Amino acid sequence: MMAWLQKLFGSSIGKKLWMALTGLLLLGFLVVHLAENLLLFSDRDGAAFDGYVHTLTSFAWIPLAELVLAGLFLAHIVQAIRVSLQNRAARSTPYALNPGHGGRTLASKSMLVTGSIVLLFLILHLAQFRFGDAAARERMAALVRGEFEKPLVLAAYLLGLMALAIHLSHGIQSALQTLGLSHPRYTPLLQKLSVLIAVLLALGFASMPVYFFASGASR
Amino acid sequence: MSAPTHAKGLRITLRVWRQSGPSASGAFETHALESVSPDMSFLEMLDVLNESLVGTGKSPISFDHDCREGICGACSLVIDGHAHGPDAETTTCQLHMRHYRDGATITVEPFRANAFPVVRDLVVDRSAFDRIIAAGGFISVNTGSAPEANSLPVGKPLADEAMDNAACIGCGACVAACPNASAMLFVAAKISHLKLLPQGAPERESRALAMVEAMDKEGFGNCTNHYECGAACPKGIPVSSIARMNREFLRASLKSSPPRGAAPEGA
Numbered sequence: 360m361m362a363w364l365q366k367l368f369g370s371s372i373g374k375k376l377w378m379a380l381t382g383l384l385l386l387g388f389l390v391v392h393l394a395e396n397l398l399l400f401s402d403r404d405g406a407a408f409d410g411y412v413h414t415l416t417s418f419a420w421i422p423l424a425e426l427v428l429a430g431l432f433l434a435h436i437v438q439a440i441r442v443s444l445q446n447r448a449a450r451s452t453p454y455a456l457n458p459g460h461g462g463r464t465l466a467s468k469s470m471l472v473t474g475s476i477v478l479l480f481l482i483l484h485l486a487q488f489r490f491g492d493a494a495a496r497e498r499m500a501a502l503v504r505g506e507f508e509k510p511l512v513l514a515a516y517l518l519g520l521m522a523l524a525i526h527l528s529h530g531i532q533s534a535l536q537t538l539g540l541s542h543p544r545y546t547p548l549l550q551k552l553s554v555l556i557a558v559l560l561a562l563g564f565a566s567m568p569v570y571f572f573a574s575g576a577s578r
Numbered sequence: 579m580s581a582p583t584h585a586k587g588l589r590i591t592l593r594v595w596r597q598s599g600p601s602a603s604g605a606f607e608t609h610a611l612e613s614v615s616p617d618m619s620f621l622e623m624l625d626v627l628n629e630s631l632v633g634t635g636k637s638p639i640s641f642d643h644d645c646r647e648g649i650c651g652a653c654s655l656v657i658d659g660h661a662h663g664p665d666a667e668t669t670t671c672q673l674h675m676r677h678y679r680d681g682a683t684i685t686v687e688p689f690r691a692n693a694f695p696v697v698r699d700l701v702v703d704r705s706a707f708d709r710i711i712a713a714g715g716f717i718s719v720n721t722g723s724a725p726e727a728n729s730l731p732v733g734k735p736l737a738d739e740a741m742d743n744a745a746c747i748g749c750g751a752c753v754a755a756c757p758n759a760s761a762m763l764f765v766a767a768k769i770s771h772l773k774l775l776p777q778g779a780p781e782r783e784s785r786a787l788a789m790v791e792a793m794d795k796e797g798f799g800n801c802t803n804h805y806e807c808g809a810a811c812p813k814g815i816p817v818s819s820i821a822r823m824n825r826e827f828l829r830a831s832l833k834s835s836p837p838r839g840a841a842p843e844g845a
């Protein structure tokens with residue numbers, strides 16, 4: 360079994376599969392994460408959000424879920440770096456001219472860059488809300504609002520989310536192709552849907568820092 | 579669209595990659611060509627240049643070619659950064675100088691991938707493809723008289739799809755164009771072509787596993803779905819073939835059983 364798994368995920372197609380599967384699972388996390396965060400908008404004093412955070416963190420399995428999630432991020436990132444290095448090593452002499460043939464896109468070319476920006480953003484995000492002051496984390500909604508009133512935080516979030524949108528606009532459709540989903544009838548639609556999902560997700564996340572920054576500024 | 583032609587032909591400045599051997603370090607060499615006929619093919623233009631080089635005692639530029647009619651896959655070259663030049667679905671041998679304007683500067687490089695080492699100048703060693711084919715790009719049949727054609731009906735849509743993939747001439751433009759120097763479009767075309775036809779279907783699983791393994795051994799990069807390969811392919815092989823190869827490989831991996839006679843794992 361182990362030898363078989365090693366052979367499968369060690370192959371060139373297996374490496375793509377690995378990126379696709381971990382990427383799609385992380386996308387699933389983002390969707391859930393957005394849904395729960397939108398609770399911030401459900402009332403003025405943040406009671407609904409605080410109640411939710413309290414219930415969630417009181418579950419005994421949450422540390423395990425956090426570990427799995429961290430492992431997922433690590434699995435995606437480490438593999439991305441390994442594959443990028445291998446791909447770079449596959450052509451040691453670069454072309455003098457390289458205008459492209461019309462296949463690659465800004466998003467497909469910049470996966471490593473956008474991924475790195477998302478990682479930096481993630482570190483900031485965790486430092487703010489996961490590993491920050493324990494007392495402040497008791498009242499999460501207030502903490503979130505307070506953080507989002509800082510202009511630098513707003514700028515960092517917008518940059519991070521823009522990178523996320525670009526990353527996902529290639530990532531989602533790329534994962535579908537890797538999983539073998541390709542057909543002249545539905546592939547063009549899936550490609551547009553990938554971009555749409557990426558943009559909607561980023562806009563959804565951006566709505567929170569933007570709203571709380573704006574409402575903080577107008578107070 | 580008629581390109582403005584010079585009365586005595588085109589004046590072309592050619593920047594060509596010269597490299598005396600596999601381990602030598604290469605460099606660009608510039609040649610000024612006067613009166614290039616717009617009716618010449620790109621390779622004929624190189625022939626004319628080579629004749630004048632030989633005439634002046636210099637060594638001619640080495641480049642690959644064979645059929646010169648776009649069907650063998652021997653010609654190569656990256657012209658101004660485009661594998662097989664700027665024309666879509668056209669091999670270098672079918673590219674004509676009327677495509678260029680008078681006074682144009684053209685940069686010619688070999689296909690670049692570590693799995694395709696430069697032999698000399700513009701010639702690269704593409705035998706990695708031969709080894710991938712030898713690993714499974716065939717069907718096993720007994721020789722003898724040809725079977726009766728109508729005993730094995732193949733539907734037209736299927737035949738068309740197989741033919742689209744069989745159009746691959748194995749030139750390696752996909753590798754040359756891929757930012758990762760990946761050979762997936764080539765292997766996908768072969769796996770697709772053979773898998774789609776009833777004669778090739780029985781070996782689809784062993785073929786998918788063996789060809790992918792052989793490809794990985796050659797040091798090509800990994801596909802990251804840029805789709806430069808499909809855009810560069812002179813035969814218009816679609817990147818959906820790569821998705822089919824992914825399915826075939828996954829299917830074969832899931833179905834593959836441990837080698838017979840081997841001790842069960844964990845025993």
Ligand code: FES
Binds near residue numbers: 642644647653669
């Ligand atoms: S020389 Fe045969 S395809 Fe160009």
